[in-house]
Amino acid sequence: MTQRFSYQLQSTDGQARQGIVHTPRGDIRTPAFMPVGTAATVKAMMPSSVRETGADILLGNTYHLMLRPTAERIASLGGLHRFMNWDGPILTDSGGFQVMSLAELRKLTEEGVSFRSHIDGSRHMLTPERSMEIQRLLGSDIVMCFDECPALPADRARLESSMQLSMRWAQRSRDAFGDRPGHALFGIQQGGDDEELRGQSAEALRAIEFDGYAVGGLAVGEGQEIMFRVLDYAPAMLPTDKPRYLMGVGKPDDLVGAVKRGIDMFDCVLPSRSGRTGQAFTARGVVNIKNARHQDDPRPLEEGCPCPACSGYSRAYLHHVFRAKEIISSMLLTWHNLTYYQRLMADMRAAIAEQKFAEFEAKFHAGRAQGDVEPV
Amino acid sequence: MTQRFSYQLQSTDGQARQGIVHTPRGDIRTPAFMPVGTAATVKAMMPSSVRETGADILLGNTYHLMLRPTAERIASLGGLHRFMNWDGPILTDSGGFQVMSLAELRKLTEEGVSFRSHIDGSRHMLTPERSMEIQRLLGSDIVMCFDECPALPADRARLESSMQLSMRWAQRSRDAFGDRPGHALFGIQQGGDDEELRGQSAEALRAIEFDGYAVGGLAVGEGQEIMFRVLDYAPAMLPTDKPRYLMGVGKPDDLVGAVKRGIDMFDCVLPSRSGRTGQAFTARGVVNIKNARHQDDPRPLEEGCPCPACSGYSRAYLHHVFRAKEIISSMLLTWHNLTYYQRLMADMRAAIAEQKFAEFEAKFHAGRAQGDVEPV
Ligand SMILES: [Zn+2]
Ligand SMILES: [Zn+2]
Numbered sequence: 001m002t003q004r005f006s007y008q009l010q011s012t013d014g015q016a017r018q019g020i021v022h023t024p025r026g027d028i029r030t031p032a033f034m035p036v037g038t039a040a041t042v043k044a045m046m047p048s049s050v051r052e053t054g055a056d057i058l059l060g061n062t063y064h065l066m067l068r069p070t071a072e073r074i075a076s077l078g079g080l081h082r083f084m085n086w087d088g089p090i091l092t093d094s095g096g097f098q099v100m101s102l103a104e105l106r107k108l109t110e111e112g113v114s115f116r117s118h119i120d121g122s123r124h125m126l127t128p129e130r131s132m133e134i135q136r137l138l139g140s141d142i143v144m145c146f147d148e149c150p151a152l153p154a155d156r157a158r159l160e161s162s163m164q165l166s167m168r169w170a171q172r173s174r175d176a177f178g179d180r181p182g183h184a185l186f187g188i189q190q191g192g193d194d195e196e197l198r199g200q201s202a203e204a205l206r207a208i209e210f211d212g213y214a215v216g217g218l219a220v221g222e223g224q225e226i227m228f229r230v231l232d233y234a235p236a237m238l239p240t241d242k243p244r245y246l247m248g249v250g251k252p253d254d255l256v257g258a259v260k261r262g263i264d265m266f267d268c269v270l271p272s273r274s275g276r277t278g279q280a281f282t283a284r285g286v287v288n289i290k291n292a293r294h295q296d297d298p299r300p301l302e303e304g305c306p307c308p309a310c311s312g313y314s315r316a317y318l319h320h321v322f323r324a325k326e327i328i329s330s331m332l333l334t335w336h337n338l339t340y341y342q343r344l345m346a347d348m349r350a351a352i353a354e355q356k357f358a359e360f361e362a363k364f365h366a367g368r369a370q371g372d373v374e375p376v
Numbered sequence: 377m378t379q380r381f382s383y384q385l386q387s388t389d390g391q392a393r394q395g396i397v398h399t400p401r402g403d404i405r406t407p408a409f410m411p412v413g414t415a416a417t418v419k420a421m422m423p424s425s426v427r428e429t430g431a432d433i434l435l436g437n438t439y440h441l442m443l444r445p446t447a448e449r450i451a452s453l454g455g456l457h458r459f460m461n462w463d464g465p466i467l468t469d470s471g472g473f474q475v476m477s478l479a480e481l482r483k484l485t486e487e488g489v490s491f492r493s494h495i496d497g498s499r500h501m502l503t504p505e506r507s508m509e510i511q512r513l514l515g516s517d518i519v520m521c522f523d524e525c526p527a528l529p530a531d532r533a534r535l536e537s538s539m540q541l542s543m544r545w546a547q548r549s550r551d552a553f554g555d556r557p558g559h560a561l562f563g564i565q566q567g568g569d570d571e572e573l574r575g576q577s578a579e580a581l582r583a584i585e586f587d588g589y590a591v592g593g594l595a596v597g598e599g600q601e602i603m604f605r606v607l608d609y610a611p612a613m614l615p616t617d618k619p620r621y622l623m624g625v626g627k628p629d630d631l632v633g634a635v636k637r638g639i640d641m642f643d644c645v646l647p648s649r650s651g652r653t654g655q656a657f658t659a660r661g662v663v664n665i666k667n668a669r670h671q672d673d674p675r676p677l678e679e680g681c682p683c684p685a686c687s688g689y690s691r692a693y694l695h696h697v698f699r700a701k702e703i704i705s706s707m708l709l710t711w712h713n714l715t716y717y718q719r720l721m722a723d724m725r726a727a728i729a730e731q732k733f734a735e736f737e738a739k740f741h742a743g744r745a746q747g748d749v750e751p752v
Contacts, residue, residue, distance in 0.1 A: 040696065044703040046684065069671065069696045077674050077692050085688040295445065298453055308422065312461040316453050320416065320445045327420040327706055 005184040007243045015262040018352035024182040025089045028056040030264040033341045040084040044330040047086040054342030059267040062095035067117045071137035079139030091142035094131045128172035145173040147188045152222035159192040166190045167204040184211035202237035213238040214245040235262035275334030278322045283367040293375045294319040307339035381560040383619045387729045391638040394728035400558040401465045404432040406640040409717045416460040420706040423462040430718030435643040438471035443493045447513035455515030467518035470507045504548035521549040523564045528598035535568040542566045543580040560587035578613035589614040590621040611638035651710030654698045659743040669751045670695040683715035
């Protein structure tokens with residue numbers, strides 16, 4: 001195990017990249033999907049089970065954890081890894097995005113964002129410096145710069161001033177982060193869907209120098225077409241020798257299209273949230289387990305899936321426990337969905353290594369076009 | 377593995393008994409605690425995890441399963457064991473008790489009980505014959521007679537007529553059950569807190585002959601003192617060469633007092649239900665994890681407990697996820713509570729085998745008298 005943070009590019013196929021992020025807490029095989037452990041738990045899953053699905057790294061949310069149980073408390077308990085019983089790498093977001101979407105009475109200034117907690121109304125302030133401090137207290141392995149991003153569509157003036165603010169905050173984040181061997185700080189490219197602004201942002205970040213780079217400001221309501229259009233140019237503006245992370249993405253076809261365009265890392269609540277609402281991802285598309293067509297179906301959710309939901313239970317059972325609002329429904333469907341996501345990433349890594357990403361992509365879309373198996 | 381159902385008494389200490397129930401699906405070490413899997417799941421637990429806590433057998437609820445997903449559906453899907461992915465023995469109750477506590481518009485006649493489902497208002501009828509049919513469709517290993525029991529206190533006339541009805545239903549259950557090698561039918565003693573009626577009920581059941589005998593009509597509001605007073609004489613009225621089952625019991629000290637008085641089998645929702653409401657059972661009494669005293673406590677819930685909640689997490693974490701309403705809170709606390717119950721049963725079995733039940737009992741009560749560890 002290395003004691004330094006580094007990225008090793010192992011193979012490419014077109015723009016798609018396959019590699020390994022080395023960290024003192026273990027390797028991250030890329031392209032990687034990071035399950036989201038918002039409040040120090042991947043909802044409805046034991047950490048050991050998340051690991052078994054093939055996850056190398058988890059994401060934790062600074063905004064949620066700073067409010068409850070607080071970063072200081074987690075630090076005094078030995079850090080987030082020990083607290084949540086996950087010894088692999090953890091990436092934490094900066095809190096900026098969720099402050100803007102969840103907190104109350106927000107006020108944005110050059111200094112940072114003041115707000116009230118959505119949990120208990122308490123007053124807080126997040127700045128680049130405070131975000132770095134919180135992520136250090138949590139013991140995060142990959143720390144994200146504190147930034148700000150507008151929802152799309154937004155006019156150029158808004159995109160430009162926002163991007164420039166984020167770049168000033170990126171420098172402050174870098175300064176506050178300091179020198180922490182074995183820990184990484186990622187910069188976040190902004191600029192919305194404006195290629196020139198994306199270029200300026202990339203240039204600013206490269207001048208500061210980071211251990212990795214996120215493409216930020218996407219998956220904020222713009223739709224897949226605009227997102228892919230930005231991904232046609234944005235990743236190539238970033239250094240090839242560092243990992244590239246697309247924040248908050250996404251659906252399976254978003255992942256495939258983004259990997260094709262040069263993205264290495266992803267996070268999204270979709271597989272776990274969908275698991276709790278009865279939506280299961282399969283190679284033949286989404287299965288809605290609450291549908292009555294499943295109530296007598298002895299077949300597994302997805303043939304060949306190694307997860308406990310598919311190897312141990314029928315669709316009829318999954319339908320029953322969903323309808324009966326049993327906790328095992330969320331447990332099993334989340335388990336399946338995270339397994340599906342990790343298998344998808346593994347398949348993409350193998351396809352890139354074998355220079356067969358186009359074949360993979362064709363097969364991926366053909367499977368989904370088939371639709372679910374015929375009812376019994 | 378035997379192909380027949382049998383009970384092997386291995387040792388006694390006073391009235392306390394230690395033995396093994398042999399079934400074609402595996403042995404049940406007694407005294408045994410059976411976790412409750414009401415709707416074909418032990419809430420918040422994977423079956424493999426329930427097994428790991430030390431459980432040899434689960435209980436399923438006829439009333440819930442006949443309404444949803446229905447016994448016929450479970451039969452067509454291969455039976456309850458396959459449906460819920462548990463290959464050990466399953467005991468099913470007769471549905472009688474829960475019809476009287478949960479269903480609507482109940483009407484009790486000599487024939488049985490008609491009622492409306494509490495889920496969808498549909499009309500159903502449970503009789504001894506229908507209960508036997510449902511339990512056969514489920515594939516239950518230990519089938520309970522269909523009976524009726526009054527809440528205590530009840531006057532003698534009510535106790536007597538109810539007991540006599542249950543004895544007529546016991547004969548009808550026996551007749552309808554038929555000859556099913558490898559499957560067991562348990563009779564249920566009634567008679568409330570009246571020793572003479574308990575004797576008459578035992579006599580009636582012994583004349584019919586069953587594979588095991590339950591002490592019914594207790595844990596229905598009478599309190600521990602009255603329950604123990606009945607258990608001072610009721611178990612001894614039943615055959616010594618068959619297992620004795622106290623239905624719906626109970627708290628840890630209920631179990632200890634009942635084992636002392638000759639009971640071999642128990643079931644109760646308490647450990648799993650308490651797990652979902654933040655109550656944890658320990659050798660030093662009940663810990664209320666939502667109490668603020670735990671929020672900075674790095675210690676495990678219970679020192680020396682091998683369960684994942686205690687081996688992987690601090691009280692501070694368990695407090696946090698309970699307050700954050702995270703599903704893992706129910707998962708971990710249920711896991712701990714079921715582990716606590718199974719360790720308690722294992723300790724009692726060992727104490728009886730070594731003729732040290734009195735020492736065990738003294739230590740059990742001394743531990744609880746200590747109270748929880750001092751706050752940090
Ligand atoms: Zn699966
Ligand atoms: Zn424990």
